[in-house]
Amino acid sequence: MPQLHDVDYTLEYPYTRTTGPVIGPFLTGLRDGRILGQRCGEQVLCPPMEFDPDSFATLEPDLVEVGPGGEVVNWTWVAEPSAKHPFDRPFGFAFIKLDGADTALVHAVDTGGDAGAMSTGMRVQAQFRDERHGSIADVYFVPEADAAEQVIGQGDEPVTITEHLIGLRIAEPLYPHRARFAQGLLDGKIIGQRSPVTGKVYVPGRGYDNMSRVLMSEADEVEVSDVGTVVAFTELNPVQYYGQTETEPYVRCSILFDGTDQPVIGIDIRDMTVDEMRVGMRMRCIWRDPEERSVEDIDNRYGNIPETVYARFEPTGEPDVPADELKEHSW
Amino acid sequence: MVSLAEDVAIVAFEQTPSYAHFNDSEPAMIMPCVNSVIEQVGMDRHDIDFTIAGSCDYLSGMPFAFVMNIDAVGAWPPVYESHVEMDGAWALFEGFVRLQSGDIDTVLVSGSGKCSPGSYREGFSLQSDPYVHAPIGLDPRTQAGFQAQALIAAGKATEQDFAEVVARSHANAKNNPYAQLSGDLSVDGLLAEPYVQQPLRSHDCPPTSDGAAAMIIARADKARELCDNPVWIRGIDHRIDSHHPTLRDLTDSPSVRIAAERVGLHDGPVDIAELTVTYSPEEIILRDALGLNGGTSVNPSGGPLTGSPFMAVGLTRVIELARGIRNGDGRRGVAHASSGPALQQNLLCVLEGDS
Numbered sequence: 001m002p003q004l005h006d007v008d009y010t011l012e013y014p015y016t017r018t019t020g021p022v023i024g025p026f027l028t029g030l031r032d033g034r035i036l037g038q039r040c041g042e043q044v045l046c047p048p049m050e051f052d053p054d055s056f057a058t059l060e061p062d063l064v065e066v067g068p069g070g071e072v073v074n075w076t077w078v079a080e081p082s083a084k085h086p087f088d089r090p091f092g093f094a095f096i097k098l099d100g101a102d103t104a105l106v107h108a109v110d111t112g113g114d115a116g117a118m119s120t121g122m123r124v125q126a127q128f129r130d131e132r133h134g135s136i137a138d139v140y141f142v143p144e145a146d147a148a149e150q151v152i153g154q155g156d157e158p159v160t161i162t163e164h165l166i167g168l169r170i171a172e173p174l175y176p177h178r179a180r181f182a183q184g185l186l187d188g189k190i191i192g193q194r195s196p197v198t199g200k201v202y203v204p205g206r207g208y209d210n211m212s213r214v215l216m217s218e219a220d221e222v223e224v225s226d227v228g229t230v231v232a233f234t235e236l237n238p239v240q241y242y243g244q245t246e247t248e249p250y251v252r253c254s255i256l257f258d259g260t261d262q263p264v265i266g267i268d269i270r271d272m273t274v275d276e277m278r279v280g281m282r283m284r285c286i287w288r289d290p291e292e293r294s295v296e297d298i299d300n301r302y303g304n305i306p307e308t309v310y311a312r313f314e315p316t317g318e319p320d321v322p323a324d325e326l327k328e329h330s331w
Numbered sequence: 332m333v334s335l336a337e338d339v340a341i342v343a344f345e346q347t348p349s350y351a352h353f354n355d356s357e358p359a360m361i362m363p364c365v366n367s368v369i370e371q372v373g374m375d376r377h378d379i380d381f382t383i384a385g386s387c388d389y390l391s392g393m394p395f396a397f398v399m400n401i402d403a404v405g406a407w408p409p410v411y412e413s414h415v416e417m418d419g420a421w422a423l424f425e426g427f428v429r430l431q432s433g434d435i436d437t438v439l440v441s442g443s444g445k446c447s448p449g450s451y452r453e454g455f456s457l458q459s460d461p462y463v464h465a466p467i468g469l470d471p472r473t474q475a476g477f478q479a480q481a482l483i484a485a486g487k488a489t490e491q492d493f494a495e496v497v498a499r500s501h502a503n504a505k506n507n508p509y510a511q512l513s514g515d516l517s518v519d520g521l522l523a524e525p526y527v528q529q530p531l532r533s534h535d536c537p538p539t540s541d542g543a544a545a546m547i548i549a550r551a552d553k554a555r556e557l558c559d560n561p562v563w564i565r566g567i568d569h570r571i572d573s574h575h576p577t578l579r580d581l582t583d584s585p586s587v588r589i590a591a592e593r594v595g596l597h598d599g600p601v602d603i604a605e606l607t608v609t610y611s612p613e614e615i616i617l618r619d620a621l622g623l624n625g626g627t628s629v630n631p632s633g634g635p636l637t638g639s640p641f642m643a644v645g646l647t648r649v650i651e652l653a654r655g656i657r658n659g660d661g662r663r664g665v666a667h668a669s670s671g672p673a674l675q676q677n678l679l680c681v682l683e684g685d686s
Contacts, residue, residue, distance in 0.1 A: 120484060213376070
């Protein structure tokens with residue numbers, strides 16, 4: 001039989017940023033195997049900046065090559081790298097003052113996992129990765145004695161956009177009330193929570209009544225009907241944003257189940273067109289066979305009644321409920 | 332010190348324990364705090380003029396998660412409401428500034444965060460520079476490691492000093508029912524532990540925590556009407572250092588020094604200091620920049636090393652200080668909140684008891 005599972009997903013946002021007149025050439029340089037600093041009076045700033053960090057005056061782009069060698073002026077050892085770090089084995093992060101620069105760049109030093117190799121004053125040298133994208137991650141550093149000779153040709157167009165995919169993993173158990181709701185769906189039941197203050201029934205329960213600001217528990221839970229009334233619907237024409245899995249238009253509706261006070265939103269309808277939908281239409285849930293139900297898409301934040309538990313919703317044929325009686329629930 | 336248009340006082344406060352894992356939603360965590368502060372002053376929810384919260388969607392793991400949190404503060408019928416993507420201490424700052432306009436009397440402030448479902452190291456690396464830092468995952472613990480190393484290199488502190496901060500914090504937390512960690516630790520034993528971020532050990536870093544805090548602040552006349560023992564906000568200020576750690580002296584905090592001047596910290600005695608010491612070396616920097624001497628009790632609650640629900644932890648410092656003043660442990664003190672890595676942003680709030 002299908003079972004409940006812990007929540008484990010990765011929240012991702014693909015960020016693209018324009019690079020501007022100073023960072024653009026800097027990232028272009030990294031792609032092409034060179035590190036550039038920005039002149040600021042008598043000094044050279046690396047990482048380069050568009051402004052004088054002391055006076056905040058704008059600097060005209062004036063880039064000059066620095067490195068590839070440099071000196072460690074501060075460091076710390078990462079015993080347990082995170083998923084976002086440049087190496088998956090222990091490494092050093094260091095402030096590196098590159099030859100020809102007056103400020104320090106923060107970057108990773110790979111000593112083969114040996115913390116004892118790190119020290120203030122140590123000499124390091126840049127190494128460029130085989131695959132470069134015009135990113136600060138195109139480069140890393142090693143002790144000078146370990147550096148390999150690299151010959152890197154110039155790339156094509158200047159880097160004007162940089163891409164950064166942010167991914168944050170979220171892993172936790174289902175909250176107790178979410179677990180009971182999800183188990184209900186596997187059992188072919190819709191579980192709601194009845195407010196001990198107002199008597200209103202919310203589906204799915206959130207563990208509290210937000211109108212009366214009171215927490216709710218298993219004692220407040222009730223099984224509700226799987227027959228209800230459409231209170232809102234729309235046709236979704238899927239925009240192809242990052243992470244979109246839908247390609248064809250489909251109907252999404254909200255259903256107010258009998259005996260409840262809050263519609264379940266986000267119920268997807270695949271076998272009816274938007275023209276066949278009506279506010280006030282009576283619908284019933286036709287569940288999937290028990291062994292075919294899944295609540296994998298239910299986490300603690302998203303997921304009400306997912307398509308993975310029902311085969312379809314079908315009109316009951318009863319007379320429509322007048323829309324005027326539903327206006328408190330049209331969401 | 333800047334003169335204030337309106338005197339403002341804290342009239343009620345509440346916090347959750349610092350949980351290693353709170354197995355329910357963020358609103359469910361906040362709601363009891365909000366209900367408690369409303370009950371303390373005996374107000375009707377809808378008579379509170381302004382509501383403001385601090386939280387972080389990256390921690391919550393959902394876009395617009397802060398909107399869901401409004402469930403906990405009661406948003407229907409509609410309320411006048413705002414949010415900062417910062418610790419609740421910055422929500423307090425905005426609430427305080429809002430009261431300076433003189434047209435409203437009361438503000439409900441909250442802060443909340445659940446660190447346990449995700450990785451704060453990965454999430455908060457996104458606060459760093461998006462071109463030269465975030466793509467290599469430059470996380471706050473690494474930046475704290477740089478700060479610790481800089482202190483040692485400058486001869487301003489030793490690893491033993493860091494361990495002593497930890498031992499004192501855990502010992503203080505024995506009297507704090509909200510603390511997540513507490514106990515008697517030996518400095519020698521701490522120094523025998525392995526590094527996680529050399530020169531930092533696990534205990535030099537904050538525990539993973541979930542938690543929430545809330546308070547009500549009010550203009551003077553209303554404050555006296557609502558409670559017998561208002562705690563007055565005598566000054567509040569927020570200052571920032573460069574987000575490039577290589578462009579500042581990591582062994583000092585110019586922003587704290589400026590803020591301390593602006594809030595008139597030493598215009599009176601500083602009996603208690605509740606500081607956002609997220610990493611143990613930060614206490615050494617803060618004591619120095621605040622000019623604290625032996626007359627000040629520092630982090631009698633145990634501080635963030637014993638419970639660190641990000642986005643609530645700074646507001647909790649203000650609450651711990653207010654509680655200390657109400658309990659008579661001191662008459663005047665300072666609460667400190669921090670944002671960004673390695674004490675990059677600092678907020679100071681001076682509180683004083685009713686006199």
